[in-house]
Amino acid sequence: MELNKNIYNLRKAKGFSQEYMAEQINVSRQTISNWELGETSPNPEQLVLLSQILETSVDKLLGNKTNFKEKSEKYNYIYLGTMVVCGSIAGIWAFTANRFKLSEMALIIIGGVAIGYGIGLIIDGVLKKIEWKSSMSKEETQKSLKKKL
Numbered sequence: 001m002e003l004n005k006n007i008y009n010l011r012k013a014k015g016f017s018q019e020y021m022a023e024q025i026n027v028s029r030q031t032i033s034n035w036e037l038g039e040t041s042p043n044p045e046q047l048v049l050l051s052q053i054l055e056t057s058v059d060k061l062l063g064n065k066t067n068f069k070e071k072s073e074k075y076n077y078i079y080l081g082t083m084v085v086c087g088s089i090a091g092i093w094a095f096t097a098n099r100f101k102l103s104e105m106a107l108i109i110i111g112g113v114a115i116g117y118g119i120g121l122i123i124d125g126v127l128k129k130i131e132w133k134s135s136m137s138k139e140e141t142q143k144s145l146k147k148k149l
Contacts, residue, residue, distance in 0.1 A: 002063030004038035010054040010061070011036075025049045078127070079120035086116030 011021055011032075018032040025032075025046055034040040042050060051058045059066075090112025094105040 003041060003061060004036050006061050006063060007032075007050065007054075008036040010056060014054060016053075021050075021053065024053050078123050079117060082120040082123065083113045083116035086119065087113035090115075 011018070018029045018036075021032050022029045025042075027046070031040070035042055047058050047061060051061055054061070087109050091105065091109040094100050094108040100108065
């Protein structure tokens with residue numbers, strides 16, 4: 001684990017002594033030394049205090065390099081795009097029909113936007129299913145390759 005190295009390197013980078021760190025966390029200087037040598041590890045509450053003093057996240061202290069995949073912005077554009085397109089089509093239709101009042105046209109446009117949002121939900125679901133299936137096939141391919149080796 002990289003925790004001991006991270007504590008040492010971050011402490012040195014900040015110019016903190018072991019005594020200063022010990023005072024801030026309410027432990028002995030020897031405890032800080034043991035953490036840095038990897039003989040013991042801080043408990044969760046001490047990890048949070050360490051992260052605050054060293055101005056870093058607990059994940060970085062622990063050496064967690066996992067990047068969590070966030071929802072892509074392309075999905076946001078799907079919703080926005082379908083809402084604009086459907087709302088525009090509804091508005092153009094209502095205007096060219098030339099038989100609706102202004103308030104009725106506004107309601108038709110709002111209805112078009114709502115339909116666009118629903119279409120966006122369907123497209124989003126289909127894309128996620130495709131993405132899930134493609135990730136599953138990659139994992140299955142990797143498993144079969146490992147079995148052959």
